[in-house]
Amino acid sequence: MYLNGVEIEETFAEAFTMRGTRVTVTAVNERWARYAALAATGFATSVIGCGVEAGIEGPTASTPDGRFGLDCLFFAFSKEDMEKHLIKRIGQAIMTTPTSACFDGELPEFQGQGDTLNKVNIGGKLRFFGDSYQASKVIGNQRYWRIPVMDGEFLVQEEFTVAKAIGGGNFLILAESAEAALLAAEAAVEEMRTIRGVILPFPGGVVRSGSQVGSNYKFLSASTNTAYCPTIRGRLDSLLPDGVNAVLEIVIDGLTFEAVSRAMQVGINAATQVPGVQRITAGNYGGRLGKHHFHLQEILI
Amino acid sequence: MKTQVTLVLKKIPSVPVEAESINPENVTEKGIQEIESMLLWCGNRQARVGDYFDVEIASLEETKNGVADPVFNSSNKGQKNLAKLVLQGDLSKFKRLGQGMAAGEMVIQGSVGFHAGALMRGGTLVIQENAADWLGAHMEGGHIRVKGSVGHFVGSAYRGKTKGMTGGTILIGGNAGQMLGARMARGLIAVEGDCGDVPGFGMMAGTILIQGTPGIRVGAKMHRGTVILFQPKVLLPTFYYNCTYKVPFWSLLYNQLIREGFSLPASSQDVSFRRYSGDANEGGKGEILICLCH
Numbered sequence: 001m002y003l004n005g006v007e008i009e010e011t012f013a014e015a016f017t018m019r020g021t022r023v024t025v026t027a028v029n030e031r032w033a034r035y036a037a038l039a040a041t042g043f044a045t046s047v048i049g050c051g052v053e054a055g056i057e058g059p060t061a062s063t064p065d066g067r068f069g070l071d072c073l074f075f076a077f078s079k080e081d082m083e084k085h086l087i088k089r090i091g092q093a094i095m096t097t098p099t100s101a102c103f104d105g106e107l108p109e110f111q112g113q114g115d116t117l118n119k120v121n122i123g124g125k126l127r128f129f130g131d132s133y134q135a136s137k138v139i140g141n142q143r144y145w146r147i148p149v150m151d152g153e154f155l156v157q158e159e160f161t162v163a164k165a166i167g168g169g170n171f172l173i174l175a176e177s178a179e180a181a182l183l184a185a186e187a188a189v190e191e192m193r194t195i196r197g198v199i200l201p202f203p204g205g206v207v208r209s210g211s212q213v214g215s216n217y218k219f220l221s222a223s224t225n226t227a228y229c230p231t232i233r234g235r236l237d238s239l240l241p242d243g244v245n246a247v248l249e250i251v252i253d254g255l256t257f258e259a260v261s262r263a264m265q266v267g268i269n270a271a272t273q274v275p276g277v278q279r280i281t282a283g284n285y286g287g288r289l290g291k292h293h294f295h296l297q298e299i300l301i
Numbered sequence: 302m303k304t305q306v307t308l309v310l311k312k313i314p315s316v317p318v319e320a321e322s323i324n325p326e327n328v329t330e331k332g333i334q335e336i337e338s339m340l341l342w343c344g345n346r347q348a349r350v351g352d353y354f355d356v357e358i359a360s361l362e363e364t365k366n367g368v369a370d371p372v373f374n375s376s377n378k379g380q381k382n383l384a385k386l387v388l389q390g391d392l393s394k395f396k397r398l399g400q401g402m403a404a405g406e407m408v409i410q411g412s413v414g415f416h417a418g419a420l421m422r423g424g425t426l427v428i429q430e431n432a433a434d435w436l437g438a439h440m441e442g443g444h445i446r447v448k449g450s451v452g453h454f455v456g457s458a459y460r461g462k463t464k465g466m467t468g469g470t471i472l473i474g475g476n477a478g479q480m481l482g483a484r485m486a487r488g489l490i491a492v493e494g495d496c497g498d499v500p501g502f503g504m505m506a507g508t509i510l511i512q513g514t515p516g517i518r519v520g521a522k523m524h525r526g527t528v529i530l531f532q533p534k535v536l537l538p539t540f541y542y543n544c545t546y547k548v549p550f551w552s553l554l555y556n557q558l559i560r561e562g563f564s565l566p567a568s569s570q571d572v573s574f575r576r577y578s579g580d581a582n583e584g585g586k587g588e589i590l591i592c593l594c595h
Contacts, residue, residue, distance in 0.1 A: 065552040066570070101549050135586070137508065137527070138487060139553045146550060155549035 001297045006272035007279045008296050013170045013264070014284035015292040018047070018075045019082050020165025020255050021120070022105030024060050025094055026069040036100045037070040039093035044074070045202045048222065052076045052085040053167060053253050055199030064103045065155070071105050073199045075167045075253045082162055083120035090156065091126050095147065101155040104142075109197055109255050110163050117163050123156040166292050169198075169252035169260040171282045172210065172228065173271050178246035180276025182206075185248040187274055188267035195266065197259035198252050210249040213285060225283070244278050257292060265299050303385065304329075305361040306336065308354040310390025310411070316344040317414060321397035323350065325405025325424065329384040333358060354388075361385055383424075393433065399426040402443070415452075418445045421469060434478065435459075440466040440488065446562070450475030453497065456490050457483035464505065466490075472563050479516065482509045485526070489554075491563055501528045504587060508554065512565070523580050523587035531569070531592045540579030540589055548574050548590060569594040 001008045025040065027033035037056050044054035053075045060069035074089075076082040094102045102123075110117055123145040127134040130147040136158070137144050143158040173188070175181035189205035192198065200206075215223035226232060227239040228247045240247070250267055254260035268280050282296055306328045319342040328336050336358075337351030350356070361384075383405035392398065396414040399407050403422040412430040419438040426445045434452035437445050438459060451473050456466035457480055465485040472491050479497035482490045486505040491512075498516030501509050504526040512531045520528050521537060555570050574590040 064556070065549065066556065067552075135525070135588075137550045137554075139550060140557050144550055144553070152544075152546045153549050 001300070003269065003280075003300055004272040006277050008268070008272075008300060009279060009281040010295075010297055011282050012284055012287070012296065013168075013282035013294040014287060014290035015166045015168040015170075015260065015294065016290045017292070018053075018077060018165050018167035018253070019079050019118075019162050020073060020075045020107075020167075020253070021082060021086070021160050021162045022057065022107060022255075023072045023074060023086070023090070023094075023160065024063060024069050024103040024105040025072060026060070026063045026065050026067040026101045026103070027097065028067065028099035030068045032097060032099050033068050033070050036094045036097035037072050039097065040089045041072050041074075041199075042093070044089075045207070047075065047077060047167065051081060052089070053199075053201040054089070055201050055253075057196060057199055058193070060105070065101055067101075069103075073197075073253065073255070075165055075199075075201075079118050079120060079162050083122065083125075086120060086122050086160065087125050090122055091129065095126065095129070095149070095154045095156070098151050102157065104157045104160040107161050107163050107255065109259070113163075117161050119159040120162055121158060122160050123158040126156055163255065165253070165255045166257060166260050167253045168290060169254060169264060169292070169294055170249055171264055171268055171271075171280055171296065172247050172249045173277055174228075174240065174244045174247050174279040174281065175274075176243055176245055176276045176278055180274060181246040181248045184271040184274035184277045185250060188250055188271040191266040191270040192250070192252070192263045195259060195263040197256060198254035198263040200250060201253055202251055205250060207249045207251055208247075210247070210283065213289075239281075241279060249283065257294075260292075261294060261299050264294055264296075268296070268300060303361045303382065305359050305385045305387060307357040307359070307387045307389065308336075308350065309357065310353060310388070310392065311355050312353050313391065314343055314348075314353060314394050316394070318343045318348065318353065318395050319397055320392075320395040321400040321416075323386070323388070323395075324399050324402040325383045325386045325407050326402065328386055329382070329405070358384075391430075393431075396433075399424075399445075402426065412449065418443075418471075421445065431475070437466055437469065437471045437490075439464075440469045440471070442468045444469065444561070445471045446474075447472070448474040450494065451477050453478035454480050454483060456481070456485050456488060458485075466507070470561070472558070472561060474564075476513065477511075481511075482507065485509070491558055493564055501526065501587075504528070510554075510558075520580060520587055520589050522583055524583045525586045527588050527590060529574075529590045529592065531594065533591060536577055536589060537580065539581040540577040541581065541585075543576040543578055543588075545573050545575050545593070547572070548576075551590075566594065 041054035057071040063069035127145040147154045185206040210225035211222045339350045386407045389410045397416045399418045401420045404424045408427045415433045416435045418426045423443040428447045431449035432451045437456045458465035466488045470489045476494035477492045477496040481500035483502040485507045487507045491510040495513035499518045501520040504523040510529040572594045577589045
């Protein structure tokens with residue numbers, strides 16, 4: 001299959017079931033909300049190395065406190081991991097930001113599927129930072145914790161909603177040069193960031209050091225994706241076609257299969273419009289490890 | 302199909318009637334005769350609903366008015382099978398209406414006597430005129446909306462009890478009497494008008510909001526909880542000033558009150574408050590927030 005003259009390989013991206021949650025960060029203005037959101041979602045590219053994958057989803061349509069807000073999505077392997085990392089990140093990155101407040105972004109994508117949702121206790125554990133001077137306030141059906149801080153109070157919701165989500169959707173852009181690959185990746189990311197319910201956890205939404213399972217070293221469980229590294233082509237079984245000199249990958253985490261599919265669709269479509277892109281493929285493990293398979297050619301139909 | 306049961310008062314009793322049996326759960330799926338035979342106590346004499354009310358039952362078109370009461374919208378999910386109960390007339394001599402109700406909608410088109418909505422656990426009670434003392438005493442959940450004024454001890458603890466209301470919302474359109482929310486331990490009481498002396502007496506948690514002028518000794522003996530005043534007030538000396546700041550939870554509370562039809566000035570949406578801690582005699586963990594919107 002060809003799209004915009006670019007070959008779309010008949011393969012699929014293999015993704016995993018993870019736990020996802022949406023955190024809404026508000027502050028006095030966009031600048032401070034963004035500082036908090038960037039800090040909270042920083043160093044969260046890969047769940048293996050960072051414990052959690054995270055990114056800014058976009059501005060919140062309607063925040064609980066009426067101020068400017070940003071929705072951030074977090075993905076972890078388990079509910080327990082999610083709680084552990086959210087406590088750290090909200091405590092160290094959001095609570096520390098002047099004027100900030102933090103709310104459960106809820107997951108309307110799962111409306112009517114309440115039995116599939118879980119709650120993690122975040123505010124109820126962060127509250128101890130208040131050194132016994134903290135107080136709670138129940139508004140509606142939600143409990144919020146008020147933690148005294150030096151500019152007033154940090155307000156954080158007690159519980160955050162967690163759902164089964166998808167991590168590791170991906171596609172690879174094979175291009176004739178590093179410049180072309182980067183331009184294509186940038187174009188793809190720009191389009192994909194318009195889709196709600198997904199994040200691209202790597203810097204700028206793009207990863208150059210794609211990985212493979214296993215290594216020549218016994219102590220390493222993952223290593224560089226040798227089959228797609230152009231500088232070692234010929235020294236092993238390469239998957240790079242002739243004329244391809246650079247590969248970039250875009251990894252997508254999403255709340256639903258549909259959101260990930262849609263993001264991949266618009267991203268691939270944008271990438272294939274950039275001159276120099278030769279092929280689009282995807283990473284998988286033969287279908288043995290991940291439950292969610294995103295077949296490129298089906299997504300693009 | 303959801304039904305509406307309407308009780309139209311035909312005779313005002315000469316002595317107070319204990320009417321705790323009248324609530325949406327007790328009238329649902331009953332015929333007119335069954336409802337008329339429900340028992341009441343009139344002084345020391347047993348009476349029946351039919352002695353005082355004409356009973357009507359009609360099917361209820363849920364979209365009849367296009368826009369439903371926001372209070373109902375927020376509280377009646379999953380309760381669609383319960384009949385809506387409407388009472389018409391001056392029910393000032395009927396005590397304990399809606400007492401202990403756990404679900405459904407009850408609308409009283411008139412005034413009510415003592416203990417309305419006391420021990421309520423859920424559902425919505427709307428009183429379109431005034432309510433007497435002990436409204437929502439020991440309430441655990443649900444919504445009470447009074448469009449007129451209320452008596453003393455709203456949401457309070459009965460004599461000898463240590464905890465008043467422990468949940469739910471009471472919104473009052475008019476004035477309130479003394480000891481508003483005495484010993485309340487969670488929940489929200491908001492008053493659009495003035496209120497009598499000692500609001501928030503012995504409060505343990507929860508929120509009281511008074512838009513009008515409060516009486517003396519606001520928050521006396523409060524342990525925890527929040528009293529929000531919209532009018533400046535000289536406080537007891539056992540309350541001490543902390544700071545002036547924008548209270549982060551205020552915008553959430555403001556939005557909730559507006560959603561539920563409570564009237565607040567738009568200018569108060571983004572305001573600062575003077576915060577006082579107290580009662581120092583009780584540990585000082587309570588707070589009085591005085592709005593600087595005036």
